[in-house]
Amino acid sequence: MRLWLKVFLTGLVLWVATVAVTTWTANSNLVPTVVLLGSFLVPVTFVLWAHERERSPDVTVELMFHAFVVGGILGVLGASLLESWLIRPSILMFALVGLIEEAVKLAALAFVTRRMKRRTARDGLVLGATVGFGFAAFESAGYAFNALFTSEGLSLAQLVETEVLRSILTPVGHGLWTAIAGGVLFAAGGRFTVQVLLAYLGVSLLHALWDSMAAIAIAITLVLTGRPWQFQLLRIGRVPDVTPWQVHVFTVLHWAGLVVISAIGLAWLVAVSRSARGGRAEGNAPLSSPPRS
Template sequence: MSGISQSPHPPARARQLSWLRVLILGLLLFIVTVLVMYWTHNTNLYPTVIVIGNFLVPVVFVAFLYDHQQITSLTPEMIAKSFVMGGVLGVLGASILESLLLPKPTGPNDPISLRSGMIIALIEEGCKIAAVMLLARKIRHDAPIDGLLLGAAVGMGFAALESTGYAFNALIYNQGFVGASIVETVLRGLIAPFGHGTWTAVLGAVLFRESKPHRFRITFPVVMAFIFVVVLHGCWDGLPHTIRVVIPPGLPISLASIVISILGLGTLFLVYRGAEREPAVPET
């Protein structure tokens, strides 16, 4: 099998905690880098702060999923390749199509209509799953857990790059105020687990479950899964100003975002448990 090899795994307990070590180390690096940047007034550290901040949660999210399963044949190298290449391909494809199909926003805080949100979702979810299929074209793609992990990696790579762009835009639109960019980075890091990685992981798992070892099949369940994640994504983008609830310390959160987050993570949990129990289908 090209691109995939079976590798020995460390003890299950150690594997299941490795994501936590990554999270703690990443948080320490982020905090120390921010403090040193402000203390020394060295703006050359700004790119380091933004990269660490925007990539930390996506990397931890993928590491958590990878660490808590034992049946995939995907290597860490394949996951890393999907994170980087899939994220880049997804962002590039979405940028081109969105520039052609959507009006150019005049500012970073322009509200997105539900219609525009659905178009964005259709484009971005299509580009991400296309990246998954491209990366998996030379490997067996009949094990749902593999599709879930590849989808999570591509989706979180997309999220990390997108968040980095948002942080850079915050810097520009706030006339070089670094604090605004860091706040944007932290906020997008907090919401990262509820978005791109979850949606593409769900769709990737369904796609692999329905496919043959070396041939993708776009069946009715795949189409329904695609529609489901597009609707979640579109509502996430297009319903940001619905009823809000306030949580301590006075932070307003969209009620729609809470509902969408629960639906997305709940579906991912069910798909994940099903994928763990479902072996690859022998090629016929």
């Protein structure tokens, strides 16, 4: 059995057992274990999968550990500081979050790999994904911790729901976006070229669209199914009630949007990976910009 699969199955069994025992005994001392296991299981699994799939003598276990832990922590710290200083509620908020978080992850990747003597695009894909998954793991732990607290007290059910949802979405989030940027960065020899800038802007756009998809789905739902009385309430600053049909339309649009964004990101990752493979075979093939949808 592959190591990544063994780690995932073992971790899943331990997480389920911890949730069950915590629910049965109401022992709050087990909550940190639930948070850590649930937040780190999928990111660690995908890092192991990427390492086994693309073995490289230059990408050591020690380097991957630094990329995951140091890169991930530097990323969340940098994002937290910059977002608290620069972002205020506005229509540009999602775009700024995407630009900031992708910038700090790319900077963290450059920092933890600064001593690498040889860089290949394939290594950039793996190490970029590792930094991205480290960022996702620490960020998910924070979301899970916050989900625990409700107006009615501690809610283990809400914590578990948050971890499950974020774990399902993890493979097409931070790890994917930073893998793309890392592959392009390493293909450029670690230099911040025009291609790296375009890749950074592209993944930042995907990130912003992902974060804002709920708002976009709400707007489209109102345009397609809005009632006159709902628009009247919105004009005076009140939030109108919604119909059951609008809830269904919103859900479909929201998830369809996430699927489309994920498909674009995965197609771009495949294009970068193939270019990297071609560059390794031919010597130095340039990597492409994101595929047009």
